[in-house]
Each structure stands twice: as C-alpha cells, then as structure tokens.
Amino acid sequence: xxxxxVGISHHKAPVELRxxxxxxxxxxxxxxxxxxxxxxxxxxxxxxxxxxxxxxDESADAAxxxxxxxxxxxxxxxxxxxxxxxxxxxxLHLFRVAAGLDSMIPGEGEILGQVRAAHxxxxxxxxxxxxxxxxxxxxxxxxxxxxxxxSPASVSSAAAALAEQVFGDLRDRSILVIGAGKTGELAxxxxxxRGASIAFVANRTGERAEELTxxxxxxxxxxxxxxxxxxxxxxxxSSTSAPGWVLTREQVERTLPARxxxxxxxxxxxxxxDLEPTIHELDGCYxxxxxxxEAVVAESLAGRRREAERxxxxxxxxxxxxxxxxxSLEVVPAITSLRAxxxxxxxxxxxxxxxxxxxxxxxxxxxxxxLNKLLHLPTIRMKQAAAAADGVIYADAVRHLxxxxxxx
Amino acid sequence: MAELLFWPALLAYSxxxxxxxxxxxxxxxxxxxxxxGVRIGWLVQTALLGVQAARADGFPWSTWAGSLxxxxxxxxxxxxxxxxxxxxxxxxxxxxxxxxxxxxxxxIGGGTGVGDRSHYPNVFLVLHVGLVLAAFAGxxxxxxLSALYLWQERRLKRRxxxxxxxxxxxxxxxxAVAARTIAFALPALTLGIAVGVVRLxxxxxxxxxxxxxxxxxxxxxxxxxxxxHLAGWRGRRSAYLVLAGFxxxxxVRLALPVTHFAT
Numbered sequence: 001x002x003x004x005x006v007g008i009s010h011h012k013a014p015v016e017l018r019x020x021x022x023x024x025x026x027x028x029x030x031x032x033x034x035x036x037x038x039x040x041x042x043x044x045x046x047x048x049x050x051x052x053x054x055x056x057d058e059s060a061d062a063a064x065x066x067x068x069x070x071x072x073x074x075x076x077x078x079x080x081x082x083x084x085x086x087x088x089x090x091x092l093h094l095f096r097v098a099a100g101l102d103s104m105i106p107g108e109g110e111i112l113g114q115v116r117a118a119h120x121x122x123x124x125x126x127x128x129x130x131x132x133x134x135x136x137x138x139x140x141x142x143x144x145x146x147x148x149x150x151s152p153a154s155v156s157s158a159a160a161a162l163a164e165q166v167f168g169d170l171r172d173r174s175i176l177v178i179g180a181g182k183t184g185e186l187a188x189x190x191x192x193x194r195g196a197s198i199a200f201v202a203n204r205t206g207e208r209a210e211e212l213t214x215x216x217x218x219x220x221x222x223x224x225x226x227x228x229x230x231x232x233x234x235x236x237x238s239s240t241s242a243p244g245w246v247l248t249r250e251q252v253e254r255t256l257p258a259r260x261x262x263x264x265x266x267x268x269x270x271x272x273x274d275l276e277p278t279i280h281e282l283d284g285c286y287x288x289x290x291x292x293x294e295a296v297v298a299e300s301l302a303g304r305r306r307e308a309e310r311x312x313x314x315x316x317x318x319x320x321x322x323x324x325x326x327x328s329l330e331v332v333p334a335i336t337s338l339r340a341x342x343x344x345x346x347x348x349x350x351x352x353x354x355x356x357x358x359x360x361x362x363x364x365x366x367x368x369x370x371l372n373k374l375l376h377l378p379t380i381r382m383k384q385a386a387a388a389a390d391g392v393i394y395a396d397a398v399r400h401l402x403x404x405x406x407x408x
Numbered sequence: 409m410a411e412l413l414f415w416p417a418l419l420a421y422s423x424x425x426x427x428x429x430x431x432x433x434x435x436x437x438x439x440x441x442x443x444x445g446v447r448i449g450w451l452v453q454t455a456l457l458g459v460q461a462a463r464a465d466g467f468p469w470s471t472w473a474g475s476l477x478x479x480x481x482x483x484x485x486x487x488x489x490x491x492x493x494x495x496x497x498x499x500x501x502x503x504x505x506x507x508x509x510x511x512x513x514x515x516i517g518g519g520t521g522v523g524d525r526s527h528y529p530n531v532f533l534v535l536h537v538g539l540v541l542a543a544f545a546g547x548x549x550x551x552x553l554s555a556l557y558l559w560q561e562r563r564l565k566r567r568x569x570x571x572x573x574x575x576x577x578x579x580x581x582x583x584a585v586a587a588r589t590i591a592f593a594l595p596a597l598t599l600g601i602a603v604g605v606v607r608l609x610x611x612x613x614x615x616x617x618x619x620x621x622x623x624x625x626x627x628x629x630x631x632x633x634x635x636x637h638l639a640g641w642r643g644r645r646s647a648y649l650v651l652a653g654f655x656x657x658x659x660v661r662l663a664l665p666v667t668h669f670a671t
Contacts, residue, residue: 151572161572165564168578261642263579280565284643292567299569 001127002060005090006067006082007045007052010104013081020075021051029121035066036123042067043122043132045097047114049104054094056127060086091131091326092319098139099315100149106304107148107311112139131322138318142311151300158296159267159288160190163235166265166286171195176233177218178226178247179240180208183269187237188216199233202226204240227251231258236266238274246274252282259284267293327386334395335379337404342371413456414520418511420449421484425504432501432574439497446491446504450484453511456520457481467533473517475537479661480511482545487552490585498576502552532607539600540622544657546593547629551654553586554647561644583642586650587633594629601626621660628653 008021023031028044031053035042040063041056053070057063064084071078085093093102098115100107119132143149152158160170167173173196177184180203188198198218202225203209209220221229226247230236240246252264266287268275273289280287288296346367355363378398385394398404424445427438457478460468469478487503490496514520560576577585601622632649635641641649 147573150575158572162564164578165560165571165576166579168581260640261646263643280567283645286564288567292569295567295569296572300572303570303573 001041001056001058002063003087003090003127003131004055004057004060004063004067005052005085005093006055006064006071007050008071008078008081008083009050009052009102011102012083013078017075017078017081018048018051021071021078022046022048023051023074025117025121028118031070032118032122035070041123041125041128043118043124043128045094045115045118047111050097050102052097054090054122054128054131056125056131088319088323091135091322092315094131094135095138095315095319095322096312098135099142099311100139101142101308101311101315105153105301106308107143107150108153109143109149112136112143115139127326130325134318134322134325138315141318142314145314146307146310148304148307148311151303152297153301153304154186155269155290155293155297156186156190158293158300159187159237159269160194162286162288162293162296163191163196163265163267164194166263167234169195173197173234174199174232175218175235175237176226176229177201177212178223178236178238178274179203179242179270180205180212181239181241184237184239185212187239187267187269188212191235191237192216196235200229202229204242227255230264231255234262234265236264236275237269238267239269240274241270242274243272245276246270247279248276249278249282252279252285256282256284269293324386328383329386330392331382331386331395334398334404335382338378338398338402339375341402341404342375346371411521413452413459414511414515417449417452417456418508418515420445420452421504421508421511424449424500425508428497428500428504431497439494442497442500442504443491446484446488446500450481450488453477453481453484460520467537469519469537469541470533471517471519473514473519475519475541476510476514476517476661477519478537479541479545480507480514482542483507483510483548486545486549486589494575496577498574499552499556502555503549506548506552532603536600536603536607539596539603543593543597543600544661546589546596547625547650547654547657550586550589550593550650551657553582553589554650554654557582557586557647558644558651561647579643583646586647587636590629590632590650594626594633597622597626597629618660621656625653625656625660628656 008018010018013021023044023046025046028046032042032044035044035053035055043054045052045054051071051074053067055063055067057066064086068082068084071082094115096102098112100109100111103111115132115136119129119136122128122132124132152161163170163173170191175188175191175196175198177188177198177200180201192198198213198216200219200221201209201212201216202221202223203212204223206220206222212218213220223246230247230252236247238246247266261284263284263286266275266279266285268287268289271290275287275289277287277289279285350360350363350367353360353363382394382398422445424442427442427445430438431442457469460474460477469475483503484507487499491500491503511520556576557579560582561579563571563576564579604619628649632641632646632653635649636646
C-alpha cells in the first residue's frame, strides 16, 4: 500500500480558488468514502487554507489520478495550484500540517482539531489511521515541547494577552468599551472569551451602543459619562473615529483615588488615537495603541518562526518513526509465515513422538522456548532491515531459505 | 551523615538554579528539571535538618550559620508553594541562586553539621528562632515577588515588544501574593519578637542592634499592611516598600546576628 497526497493550499492557491474547493466536514467525509471505495483508504482535510486528499492504495498512480480528478471536479481551474506527494514525503507533509508548520501563521492552533475532524470523518484503514494518529501526536508534541503556539498572532489577541499580563485571570474584570464600531469587536470577543465582561459601552450614537450591549452585555452610555464610570472599569477599549482625544490624562487622573491602586489597562485601536498618550505615565495605568500592539504581534510571530525550527526536528523524528513502522509492514508477512512454518514442524514432530502427558507438556514447553529464542533475532533483524529499506530483500531471502514462497 | 546530605542538597539546588537560567533564556527547556531540582534539594535538606535534630543535644540551629541553614530551608519551602507553577519559574531565577549562596555560607560557618548545644532552653529557641526565621523567609519571598513585580511593570511601561515571549506572573497576582505572604509572615515575626521580649524581661539584658533593626523591620511591614488596607496602596509603591523592608531583613540576617548570638 502506498500513501498518496493531492491537494491545494495557501502557498499556491489564492483564496478565490481555495474557497471554491473548500468542503464542510460532512461533504469532506462523503468525498473520502467515495474515493476509498470498498478496499482503499481516504481522508479529506479541508480548511480555509487547504483542501488535501490523502489516499492509501495498492496503486499509487491510480490513487493519484482518482484524487486529482476529484479535486478538479470541485473546481476545474485548480490544476496549476495542485501539488502531489507520495510515501514518506506525503507523511512528512501531514505531520508538518498537524504541527502548524505549514500554516499561514506558524503554530496556529485550529489545524490540529481540523486534522482530527478529517481523520474522524474519513474512511481510514490501518495505514491512514496510523498516519493521522501519529500526525496528531506530532502536532501535540510540537506544541507542548516548543512555544510555537503560545504567543498571540493578531492585534486583538495580543491586547487580550497583555491584559492578562496585568490582571492574570480576566474573570470578574470589567471592560469599558468606547466606540461601538466594527474595529473593536474582535478585541471585545477576545477579552470576553477569556472571561472578562463588558460593563459599559460608550458611543456617540446610543443605537449602536445598545446593539453591542445586546450581544455582549453591559450598559450603554453617552460619551460624556465615560469619566463617571471609569473608576469601575479594569480595561478600557477605545476605537472611535473621533478626531481628538476621547479620554484625557486629567480625566483618568481624577479617577485614580477612587480606584484605590487597582491597575487600569487601556487599549487604543483608533487612528487617529482616542486616548491621550501621557495616560501611560500615570501610576498603575498601561496604555497600548495600535502600533504598540502590532510590534508585540510582529515579535510574537518572529518568536513562533524561531520555535518552528525546533518543531521541525520533532516532526522529522515522528515522521521517521512512522516510516520505520510502515517499513516493518513489508516484512510482517514473511515473519508470520516463518513462525507458522516453525510451529507446524514443531507440532508435527511432537505428534510423532510417543510421550505420556507429563513428558508431552515438558517437551511442548521446551520446544516452544527453543523456537522463540531461535526466531527472536531473525525477527528483530528483519524489522531493522525493513527500517533501513532492505526489508524486501531480507523477506525474500527468508522465504527462499525456508521454502515459504507458496505462502506469499 | 548530616555532612554527607549537604552535597546532594547543594547539587540539586545548583542544578535548579542553572535550569531556571536556561529556562529564562530558552523558555520551555529547563522548567521541569528546575522544579524537580528544587523539590529533591528541599527533601534532601529536610533529611539533613532531621539528622541534625536527631543527633544534636538540643536545638541545632541556634548558631548564626545553623540558623542560616534553617532559613534556606524555610525560604525554599515557602517558594515551593508557588514555584512549581510554570508562570512562577522566573521567581526561581532569584530564589535559587540566593538559596545556593546562603546554603554554602551556612556550610562554611559550620551550620550544616551537628553543632554544640546552646545555653538557651529548647522551647525558647524553637519558638523564637523558628518564628523569626519563618517570618524572614516569608519576607524574602515577598521581596522576590516584589522585585519580579517591578521588573514586569517596567516591561509593561516600556511597552517591550517581547513582553509575551517570557511568561511572568500577572502584576495583580504578584502584588496579591506578596501581600498575602507578608500577612502570614508579620504575625510570625510579632510572636517571635514577643517570645524574645518575654525572655528578656525574665532574664534581664538590654536591647542590642539586631533587636532594634528587627523592630524597625516589623514597623515597615506593619506599615505596608496598614497602608494597603487603609489607604489602598498597591503596585509600584508597595513593591518598593517591601524591598525596603527586605534590606532590613538582609541586615538582620547577615550583618548583625553575630552580636546577637554572642549575647
């Protein structure tokens, strides 16, 4: 059985092409089962960045043709963007995908779940099942043994991660949102997903503020009341299109005594900026604007790329282990035949001997031990030879030496 | 036996200190090794203290060096409460090298062997020395937490782009844990001082420099807690106050005890 991969990804295919080849999990599973047929194995991995078909078949050429035809049936213009990999290269590719090493953002966390979903929905047999399980293990190892997926990869997640640097757990932390436009929404989602809650939404128009509070909770406020409620907020998130300062240093300074030393984290996503920069100089106040957050993200992505080098080593080791396992499959039939032949001879000889029950039990035990000891080393050596790509030669030699050709 | 246990304990603490350094430079590489080094070192030192207690004729840590040995054990023990959490590994970077240095100093001073019997009664020594040292261990840990707070706060104020690369505990958490540690340590110091004062009254004797500085230390940490609860002191100012108190602890612990133990 050979493993074949045919697919498209963000490396070669623009989003206009990828979106036409993207499949939801139900359709991906259906396609995999169709491609697998009765005896084959197939898995379809479809995400926003890639659609890949993994097939295990006796004929690699036939499998590749089948997979290519299936992808071209989804979108006929895919041809130039298609890539085709076989055997070890296909396995290594999946391991890198699962570890997030082939993603747009190195180490992104969603891909591991998507690989798992593809495996669960696919038509797997012994080969692809093992391949996908080991790929997921490689992905988990890369994430736990390196810091590839730890740092934030977007401005909104960086803002939330910085808030955690100040407060730790964001549960029970209140957010004052200034401006109810789309810009701040991602940051709100990130903060809320980490446990923070929206206390107030201040906006020029009450209607939009009400709309936001309906979705995320909190109370709508006019901009003029920001200062009144500032003392109760832990995080201020501002993203208005106002031309001047929406919140000044003096306003924040006046609320400090009421805060009783509680820190205040301010996120300014607006351009032009909403929050007076000198607020950052106040004791216990930490103000980050869009440039500061982008610098954090850039550094974090650079860190992920550095960690990716370490993750590549882990992934390569896992791919080697898979290759060794796959190679050992080549010699398994020869080993099984050899053991069966030996058992057959032992059984025949024991039948021929005239022994009482006690003697037979003793003879069975001794001969079984001799047989196991005798075959142990050849078994190990054949598996080692298989891992070193000489498995077929050794298997043929064993079949020839012991007359196992008929059992092939 | 006690002497034999010193080396593995020192080795484990040293390994932990090096592993913490390595973990700070390349996050994720030495964290577990460091944590296990601290745990093993502390257990071996516990055994060492046990052997000292079993073989000594009386309270074995009444000398300056002996008390330093006990002090190291208390500091590392207090650190172990949080130090096993990955985010607090940076704290180990400050605590473990200090522990190694003080442990070596205790050894050089003869504090890790079986010492002479003190002329003070055992109950008094256990209460007085034990409580004061436990309090000082708490203050040392609080100082390390406050130093970490100031370092992390400085990074946030400078808007260092690499701030998320090295995981540090959150500011609010550092502030709260330091305060909680002091809230436990101060009553211990109060009781330790009280035991000393009672004995001083019963047996006579004057106020020495160490006692005076210890009382000033008590005042500083008392003021810290009072300001925190009454005036809402948090953050940078509080951290500086804790460090100021720790300077006094260091003076009491390292510079002055020779006179106090001599009396």
